[in-house]
Amino acid sequence: MxxxxxxxxxxxxxxVLDATIRDGGLVNNFMFSDEFINALYRANVKAxxxxxxxxxxxxxxxxxxxxxxxxxxxxxxxxxxxxxxxxSDMKIAVMADVGRCDFKNDIIDKIDSVIDMVRVATYVHQMxxxxxxxxxxxxxxxxxxxxxMAISNAKEADIDQALEMVGNSSVDGIYLVDSYGSLxxxxxxxxxxxxxxxxxxxxxxxxMHAHNNQQLAFANTIEAAARGVSLLDATMMSMGxxxxxxxxxxxxxxxxxxxxxxxxxxxFLEEYMLPLKESGAVWGYDIPYLLTGRLNLHPSSAIDFxxxxxxxxxEFYTDLLxx
Amino acid sequence: MxxxxxxxxxxxxxxVLDATIRDGGLVNNFMFSDEFINALYRANVKAxxxxxxxxxxxxxxxxxxxxxxxxxxxxxxxxxxxxxxxxSDMKIAVMADVGRCDFKNDIIDKIDSVIDMVRVATYVHQMxxxxxxxxxxxxxxxxxxxxxMAISNAKEADIDQALEMVGNSSVDGIYLVDSYGSLxxxxxxxxxxxxxxxxxxxxxxxxMHAHNNQQLAFANTIEAAARGVSLLDATMMSMGxxxxxxxxxxxxxxxxxxxxxxxxxxxFLEEYMLPLKESGAVWGYDIPYLLTGRLNLHPSSAIDFxxxxxxxxxEFYTDLLxx
Numbered sequence: 001m002x003x004x005x006x007x008x009x010x011x012x013x014x015x016v017l018d019a020t021i022r023d024g025g026l027v028n029n030f031m032f033s034d035e036f037i038n039a040l041y042r043a044n045v046k047a048x049x050x051x052x053x054x055x056x057x058x059x060x061x062x063x064x065x066x067x068x069x070x071x072x073x074x075x076x077x078x079x080x081x082x083x084x085x086x087x088s089d090m091k092i093a094v095m096a097d098v099g100r101c102d103f104k105n106d107i108i109d110k111i112d113s114v115i116d117m118v119r120v121a122t123y124v125h126q127m128x129x130x131x132x133x134x135x136x137x138x139x140x141x142x143x144x145x146x147x148x149m150a151i152s153n154a155k156e157a158d159i160d161q162a163l164e165m166v167g168n169s170s171v172d173g174i175y176l177v178d179s180y181g182s183l184x185x186x187x188x189x190x191x192x193x194x195x196x197x198x199x200x201x202x203x204x205x206x207x208m209h210a211h212n213n214q215q216l217a218f219a220n221t222i223e224a225a226a227r228g229v230s231l232l233d234a235t236m237m238s239m240g241x242x243x244x245x246x247x248x249x250x251x252x253x254x255x256x257x258x259x260x261x262x263x264x265x266x267x268f269l270e271e272y273m274l275p276l277k278e279s280g281a282v283w284g285y286d287i288p289y290l291l292t293g294r295l296n297l298h299p300s301s302a303i304d305f306x307x308x309x310x311x312x313x314x315e316f317y318t319d320l321l322x323x
Numbered sequence: 324m325x326x327x328x329x330x331x332x333x334x335x336x337x338x339v340l341d342a343t344i345r346d347g348g349l350v351n352n353f354m355f356s357d358e359f360i361n362a363l364y365r366a367n368v369k370a371x372x373x374x375x376x377x378x379x380x381x382x383x384x385x386x387x388x389x390x391x392x393x394x395x396x397x398x399x400x401x402x403x404x405x406x407x408x409x410x411s412d413m414k415i416a417v418m419a420d421v422g423r424c425d426f427k428n429d430i431i432d433k434i435d436s437v438i439d440m441v442r443v444a445t446y447v448h449q450m451x452x453x454x455x456x457x458x459x460x461x462x463x464x465x466x467x468x469x470x471x472m473a474i475s476n477a478k479e480a481d482i483d484q485a486l487e488m489v490g491n492s493s494v495d496g497i498y499l500v501d502s503y504g505s506l507x508x509x510x511x512x513x514x515x516x517x518x519x520x521x522x523x524x525x526x527x528x529x530x531m532h533a534h535n536n537q538q539l540a541f542a543n544t545i546e547a548a549a550r551g552v553s554l555l556d557a558t559m560m561s562m563g564x565x566x567x568x569x570x571x572x573x574x575x576x577x578x579x580x581x582x583x584x585x586x587x588x589x590x591f592l593e594e595y596m597l598p599l600k601e602s603g604a605v606w607g608y609d610i611p612y613l614l615t616g617r618l619n620l621h622p623s624s625a626i627d628f629x630x631x632x633x634x635x636x637x638e639f640y641t642d643l644l645x646x
Binding site: 007184185186187212214215216217218219220222223226237247249250253254262263266267269270274285287290291294311312313314317318 | 330539617
């Protein structure tokens with residue numbers, strides 16, 4: 001693939017998705033105040049963000065509603081309490097996790113919903129189940145993406161086959177997801193080329209969802225974009241599981257499209273994200289996440305290490321090497 | 324230029340320089356304890372680091388010695404109190420700043436010194452003065468690099484001419500320095516190609532010194548390396564002016580040469596860097612540095628903003644736009 005775009009001009013195909021509530025909700029069990037969500041919605045609209053992901057469509061049969069904030073479930077009622085009929089240019093997205101979503105009942109017809117996009121999160125080995133959700137959501141009228149997670153741990157032949165399978169589905173977009181934050185820009189470029197090949201073959205677009213374990217989330221996101229990837233995930237102050245994601249403030253300061261405006265983002269950061277951090281929510285690049293990222297491991301042990309306020313990095317590293 | 328090396332094999336030409344004391348000293352006026360410096364020296368030797376920069380060779384005529392720690396001056400006596408005769412494979416570097424160093428008197432013959440390398444820091448418009456120091460240090464027997472600072476603010480024709488000038492000098496290596504942390508990987512690749520062209524023409528090597536204003540210090544360092552740049556600066560926990568530098572722990576976890584060992588680095592971080600941070604030294608990526616980096620400005624106003632414990636990012640941004 002040739003490079004797409006340059007550092008001076010606008011790539012009008014590029015769109016930005018704010019995943020703060022969804023990936024950030026993994027930090028605080030989705031316990032955001034309504035005021036926070038309201039302000040975030042308004043900041044995103046003002047900033048020119050194209051999509052805002054509100055959370056998961058998790059099954060209330062599977063998860064105890066008293067243990068999670070409402071954005072793990074994203075009911076129509078809760079969404080409308082924030083966005084009304086969403087009279088804005090920004091689209092509303094939710095995530096449906098394979099095996100954790102009662103999609104047949106909980107995802108209603110688009111015509112009755114304020115939701116615009118359903119993002120189907122799946123591991124490579126769950127593709128048939130993912131495609132079932134994709135086809136259901138497409139038939140109901142939604143824009144649909146397939147977010148294939150943890151590819152740094154999957155075999156290349158399996159990724160190739162997953163791309164063929166989802167390419168042949170009705171999905172609109174396919175996401176390159178670096179769940180463990182373990183991929184270097186050089187790898188991202190070659191994986192993006194592979195995904196773009198599938199995109200061109202099947203008429204899909206490609207998205208990028210990065211994690212910041214090695215301080216590469218922003219770099220990997222813009223490198224993927226330069227290969228043609230066009231739907232870019234970011235979160236406010238990089239809030240997200242473990243080391244967090246690509247920071248919205250970095251991404252919007254990079255993009256050249258004048259429709260993007262960093263000022264409302266900066267306002268939101270100072271008024272809402274700093275107090276959230278001060279209240280005890282913990283995320284962002286730190287040494288233990290670097291180590292799990294480097295070793296291509298799920299960040300869970302690093303999250304525990306951080307929660308326990310440990311700082312014996314060398315001991316932690318020795319333990320990881322035994323895993 | 325073609326890519327050099329890959330993600331599996333060793334590039335034996337790549338060397339790592341620890342700049343913790345020198346760039347980190349700009350955070351705390353070089354007020355490190357002897358115990359800290361001793362432990363850092365030993366950690367670097369164990370980690371396989373190739374060069375350790377101890378600080379500046381600043382003139383005691385120009386700077387008040389009561390206001391700075393000893394590593395702003397790096398006398399032979401102070402160096403030897405830490406390293407003895409430096410019976411290790413690691414080389415000792417110091418920085419000579421154009422206009423701030425009485426090099427004729429303060430840099431003695433290599434044969435009488437424990438220092439191995441003199442790094443000459445210069446702006447593009449000071450090249451003749453830089454070359455005077457370079458030739459002096461080479462004549463005295465040192466390995467010498469020329470670190471051309473703030474190139475993101477210099478005209479390309481001036482950079483080209485500076486490369487010709489220093490290429491024709493006796494210097495051993497030339498550094499690509501992103502002083503403001505404002506360059507993207509795409510720019511770093513093309514600038515690195517330009518520097519590598521000069522390197523091949525004149526028989527020099529190229530180094531990389533990055534700043535982390537946009538969380539790109541590590542990404543830019545490894546991207547430069549992939550273009551052939553071979554002397555890579557890093558600092559412990561990225562300690563350095565403002566947003567800091569490329570983190571040593573990230574760089575050593577990336578490099579494939581088995582001579583590098585991240586374990587003593589992790590030990591040093593937990594035993595010395597965390598207490599240093601807790602004692603009040605402030606550095607590292609933060610929103611105000613992103614904004615100065617993005618706007619290609621010196622980080623000084625962001626450093627003041629951080630020191631004043633302000634968090635009105637949006638106001639700060641508005642002020643910057645007026646500069």
